[in-house]
Amino acid sequence: MERTFVMVKPDGVKRGLVGEVIRNLERKGYRLSGIKMLQMDKELAVRHYTEHEGKPFFAELVRYITSGPVVAMVWEGPLVIRGVRVLVGATNPLDADPGSLRGRFAADVTHNLVHASDSYESAEREIGLYFNAEEICSSVIMNN
Numbered sequence: 001m002e003r004t005f006v007m008v009k010p011d012g013v014k015r016g017l018v019g020e021v022i023r024n025l026e027r028k029g030y031r032l033s034g035i036k037m038l039q040m041d042k043e044l045a046v047r048h049y050t051e052h053e054g055k056p057f058f059a060e061l062v063r064y065i066t067s068g069p070v071v072a073m074v075w076e077g078p079l080v081i082r083g084v085r086v087l088v089g090a091t092n093p094l095d096a097d098p099g100s101l102r103g104r105f106a107a108d109v110t111h112n113l114v115h116a117s118d119s120y121e122s123a124e125r126e127i128g129l130y131f132n133a134e135e136i137c138s139s140v141i142m143n144n
Contacts, residue, residue, distance in 0.1 A: 001138070003033070003074055004081045004117045005126035006088075010068030011111040013037075018071050021114055024087055024101060025075055034074035034127075034136040040066050047129055057110075064110055072130040076138065081116075081123055088116045 006025070008018050022032065040048070045062045052058045075084060089100025093112055096103035106112040117123035127136070 001076050002078065002080045002120070002123075003076050003127060003136075003138075004084050004123045005115075005130070006073045006075055006084060006117075007115040007126075007130075008071040008073075009065060009111070009113060009115060010070060011107065012105070012113040013069050013071060015105075017105055017113060020105070021071075021101060022073075025084065028077075028083060028087060030075045030077035030080050030084070032073060033076050033138055034131045035071065036130070036135070037069050037071050038130075039069050042066055044129065048126065060110060074127055074131060074136050081118070081120060084116045085118060088114050 006021070008021050012018065012021065026032065042062060045065045046053070048065070049058065049061050052061060077083065086097075087101060089096030089102035089106075091102075091112060092109045093102045093106035094109075096106065098104065101114055102112050106114075117126050
């Protein structure tokens, strides 16, 4: 069973789209195994976006992601990392499939509704930033 990290960003929370994101992932057959709402501080934002540090858009990413509450989630399922990325759509909503979450709901490349891990390594790193083991209910535990 694979796990991934998904975060509804401040624009998605503000617009009331958390349920829409969850609904789409559940309908695909993925299992929600961890969820929390939080106000991200600058330190966590810098750790989250560490791979973009030094890029021209880094400061704007940090400013935006700390501008309002986010909903952090852990999802499980077969090939969930790749599957969630397809459901979420391309980073730039103008390039996203019209049926994807970003294609349907995102305004622009900065305010693009949702973050989803792009690899096994980033999923594990990002899950570890937001959750400890006790906060995640894996399928194995839930089925026992």
